[in-house]
Amino acid sequence: MVKEDRNVTSQLIADTLGIPKTVVLRILREDLKKRKLCSRFVPQALTLEQMDKQVATCQDLLNMINGDKKFLDKVITGNESWFFAYDSETKRQSSEWVGEDSSRPKKLRFQKSKVKKMLIMFFDSQGTLHKEFVQEGCTVNAEYYKGVLDHLISCIQRVHSALYRTRGFFLLHDNAPAHSAAKIRQFLTQKQVATLNHPPYSPDLSPPNYFLFPKVKLQLKGARFDTIEEIQKAVTDQLNKIHAEDFSNAMKKLETHANLCITSNGSYFE
Secondary structure (H helix, E strand, C coil), X not given: CCCCCCCCCHHHHHHHHCCXXXXXXXXXXXXXXCCCCCCCCCCCCCCHHHHHHHHHHHHHHHHHHHHCCCHHHHEEEEEEEXXXXXXXCCCCCCCCCCCCCCCCCCCCCCCCCCCEEEEEEEEECCEEEEEEECCXXXXXXXXXXXHHHHHHHHXXXXXXXXXXXXXXXXXXXXXXXXXXXXXXXXXXXXXXXXXXXXXXXXXXXXXXXXXXXXXXXXXXXXXECCCHHHHHHHHHHHHHCCCHHHXXXXXXXXXXXXXXXXXCCCCCCC
């Protein structure tokens, strides 16, 4: 029955075969060594060419890491993401202990609020370098992003003066249109900023996407904010709670993720 339908429930198996659900679960878990997992949302089904590109990018990254033990300390990464006035809790967050005869708790399905604010954030292995909330009525296009990068470079000059003088740092951002525009490439070339290759649809190779934004958003799920200012304060408060060690570990995971990506032949991995 499981081979025919991987979504089949243990209750349906029990009812169909006329055996207790506890026996079904024991057979599934202990005898057949099965476990039930929820699907993972991914940006896009990768083509063979895209998977090959992921592998090549990861191999290049590992070569740089192996050639310089402090390489990951020189990587500066960033991205942007929306934060909402209300984002419902996950099912796990809203679970609760109930009595034996209690029915399953009910949870209304809410859509994310229309009141929202976009955060652009850059950090390295030591912590936050630059963050800014996108101004009202503005779109993060190439011109706007150029201004953000200008602020970032000023921060690098102030915080990491030695790396700035030697241009010994590397910028890692994804391939969003605003990030990969010709104007941005020209700007970074003029500023002598080296960038790391980032293949498209690769959140597993982006520290903001696998570490920073999920960590902050998880803490805000279920909270309600009435104004943009309250969203900004709540997000800022959560960012301030992140320890330097967490940033360091997140950057170290780049090496782990690169190895996992190669092992999975460029496909998404757990």
